[in-house]
Amino acid sequence: MGKLGGFLQIERHGIQQRDPAERVHDFHEFLLARPTEELQEQGARCMDCGVPFCHNGCPLGNLIPDWNDLVYHDRFSDAITQLHATNNFPEFTGRLCPAPCEAACVLEIREGDAVTIKQIENSIINRAWDEGWVTPQPPRRDRETGQAVAVVGSGPAGMAAAQQLRRAGHRVTLFERDESIGGLVRFGVPDFKIEKTVVQRRVEQLVAEGVEIRCGVDVGGDISVEDLRASFDAVVLATGSRVPRDLPAPGRELDGVHFAMDYLYQRNRWVARELGPAPTVQQPPVEREITAAGKDVVVIGGGDTGADCVGNALREGARSVLQLELLSEPPAHRPDDRTPWPEWPLKYRLSYAMDEARKLGVGEQDYSVTTTAFVADGGGGLAGLRIAHAAAQPPFDPIPGTERELPAQLVLLAMGFLHPEQGLLDQLGVEKDARGNIKAVTPYTTSVEGVFAAGDARRGQSLIVWAINEGRQCARMVDRYLATQRDPASNGAAVRAEDDGLLGHSDADEGPEGPPQHVSPGIAAPE
Numbered sequence: 001m002g003k004l005g006g007f008l009q010i011e012r013h014g015i016q017q018r019d020p021a022e023r024v025h026d027f028h029e030f031l032l033a034r035p036t037e038e039l040q041e042q043g044a045r046c047m048d049c050g051v052p053f054c055h056n057g058c059p060l061g062n063l064i065p066d067w068n069d070l071v072y073h074d075r076f077s078d079a080i081t082q083l084h085a086t087n088n089f090p091e092f093t094g095r096l097c098p099a100p101c102e103a104a105c106v107l108e109i110r111e112g113d114a115v116t117i118k119q120i121e122n123s124i125i126n127r128a129w130d131e132g133w134v135t136p137q138p139p140r141r142d143r144e145t146g147q148a149v150a151v152v153g154s155g156p157a158g159m160a161a162a163q164q165l166r167r168a169g170h171r172v173t174l175f176e177r178d179e180s181i182g183g184l185v186r187f188g189v190p191d192f193k194i195e196k197t198v199v200q201r202r203v204e205q206l207v208a209e210g211v212e213i214r215c216g217v218d219v220g221g222d223i224s225v226e227d228l229r230a231s232f233d234a235v236v237l238a239t240g241s242r243v244p245r246d247l248p249a250p251g252r253e254l255d256g257v258h259f260a261m262d263y264l265y266q267r268n269r270w271v272a273r274e275l276g277p278a279p280t281v282q283q284p285p286v287e288r289e290i291t292a293a294g295k296d297v298v299v300i301g302g303g304d305t306g307a308d309c310v311g312n313a314l315r316e317g318a319r320s321v322l323q324l325e326l327l328s329e330p331p332a333h334r335p336d337d338r339t340p341w342p343e344w345p346l347k348y349r350l351s352y353a354m355d356e357a358r359k360l361g362v363g364e365q366d367y368s369v370t371t372t373a374f375v376a377d378g379g380g381g382l383a384g385l386r387i388a389h390a391a392a393q394p395p396f397d398p399i400p401g402t403e404r405e406l407p408a409q410l411v412l413l414a415m416g417f418l419h420p421e422q423g424l425l426d427q428l429g430v431e432k433d434a435r436g437n438i439k440a441v442t443p444y445t446t447s448v449e450g451v452f453a454a455g456d457a458r459r460g461q462s463l464i465v466w467a468i469n470e471g472r473q474c475a476r477m478v479d480r481y482l483a484t485q486r487d488p489a490s491n492g493a494a495v496r497a498e499d500d501g502l503l504g505h506s507d508a509d510e511g512p513e514g515p516p517q518h519v520s521p522g523i524a525a526p527e
């Protein structure tokens with residue numbers, strides 16, 4: 001465990017970031033690295049609880065107390081072995097996860113006191129890359145099965161599924177419609193949260209392990225589902241949840257009202273052109289440029305997507321940025337009656353982007369606001385927005401007498417996503433749930449034989465940590481299916497039980513293994 005009584009002697013250090021006034025002038029990451037001694041001290045605060053609630057808080061079941069202790073003892077190379085046992089891409093979650101593990105940490109019973117789990121995770125994987133400890137892990141030659149799997153969609157779910165399946169010895173082709181691998185981590189999340197070289201080196205690892213990457217291929221369009229089924233023994237659908245929620249108010253058609261993702265794609269492509277890395281296939285041409293430079297920008301939607309729009313608009317030099325949220329402002333502290341520890345607290349969190357906007361004096365966030373109309377400028381463009389105070393309960397109707405108008409030349413709609421695009425699902429004939437997501441008949445297994453699903457396409461728009469977890473668990477189901485195909489007498493699990501490529505932590509969700517088992521390589525204490 002960490003230092004005996006360490007949490008009583010050592011204060012939690014918050015996560016340090018670059019000064020907002022400085023960082024808004026570039027696209028580099030804003031998280032600051034910390035010295036090893038400070039990380040060791042923070043690791044020492046972990047109590048190695050008898051019931052480590054952090055495990056349950058983490059959808060991947062990361063072995064948190066184990067690597068906290070290893071960091072405390074300056075054993076970073078052992079710590080990365082533990083971290084990789086449950087998480088293919090800890091640098092994604094270390095930078096981007098909202099850290100439900102910290103909300104569930106036993107020390108968080110005193111609000112704001114949790115072990116800095118996310119920072120420790122990020123520092124372990126950053127050190128591992130710096131030291132050259134992250135290497136390709138192709139399967140042994142004698143483990144090659146010759147069976148072929150198509151993974152459709154290369155977000156974190158598709159990447160994790162592809163890596164696990166390849167390490168288990170299958171021939172894996174990862175299909176991606178966009179010009180580069182990474183899904184929303186590449187084209188939604190901005191570089192100042194995760195530089196794309198961080199994603200690209202994982203792509204290189206996948207290639208070195210033997211995954212075939214096919215970018216610029218729209219499955220269901222460029223390649224038919226009949227060809228796909230004929231060429232592969234199994235198919236994993238990891239196409240994300242990409243249909244955005246619209247706002248059908250009068251004036252919606254005006255030039256200047258756009259979906260957030262259209263803007264974020266353009267910004268991420270612009271940064272890729274300026275800073276790299278180069279795409280795998282050519283970027284598509286920009287059809288209609290969306291820019292915030294010099295404009296009054298209104299972002300409708302108070303979540304992560306909205307915050308990333310605000311961050312980009314500030315870096316483009318917007319005149320003003322206002323982020324609107326329909327729901328009322330959450331309380332400043334954990335509401336114990338609604339979301340008691342160790343649940344994820346529904347409380348106010350200042351986003352990195354709103355912190356920047358306020359420090360620059362150009363932006364604000366407003367709650368309980370509903371949009372009643374978009375105002376035209378007389379030439380087909382947008383001049384403003386009509387808003388009103390929203391009732392506290394659904395359907396959040398405008399309260400009479402509270403209407404007012406705001407100037408806006410750009411409005412970005414960031415109100416969430418409904419479900420995956422339906423075209424490919426319909427062509428394959430997979431069953432869907434009531435929300436339009438792919439229905440898993442048994443965990444990660446669709447209604448069509450040999451077709452599996454993982455990530456946002458299955459569970460709805462969620463988090464990177466869940467996408468990685470789903471990709472891993474789905475890979476396990478595919479591997480079992482393929483084992484049964486090779487040997488119909490087997491039950492799949494027995495045939496592949498010894499495969500260390502797939503061993504690791506099992507699921508905390510609806511995974512095939514039931515409750516977490518925390519199987520890991522087991523790190524011996526030093527002599």
Ligand SMILES: Cc1cc2nc3c(=O)[nH]c(=O)nc-3n(C[C@H](O)[C@H](O)[C@H](O)COP(=O)(O)OP(=O)(O)OC[C@H]3O[C@@H](n4cnc5c(N)ncnc54)[C@H](O)[C@@H]3O)c2cc1C
Pocket residue numbers: 096097098152153154155156157158175176177178182183184185188189217218219220238239240241264304305308421424454455456457461462463464465467
């Ligand atoms: C702007 C934004 C910011 C976010 N920030 C965070 C954050 O900070 N932290 C966090 O935890 N989560 C964040 N999320 C959520 C997170 O990014 C997603 O939950 C996660 O990326 C889902 O992974 P996925 O692999 O299921 O799908 P996606 O990442 O959506 O990837 C799906 C991929 O499938 C491809 N595809 C779809 N159809 C086809 C087809 N027919 N043929 C070929 N390819 C196809 C798409 O092009 C895409 O690349 C954010 C989401 C958004 C929109």
Ligand code: SF4
Pocket residue numbers: 045046047048049051052053054055064065068104105106107115117
């Ligand atoms: S709950 Fe917090 S203190 Fe306890 S083991 Fe997990 S990280 Fe350490």
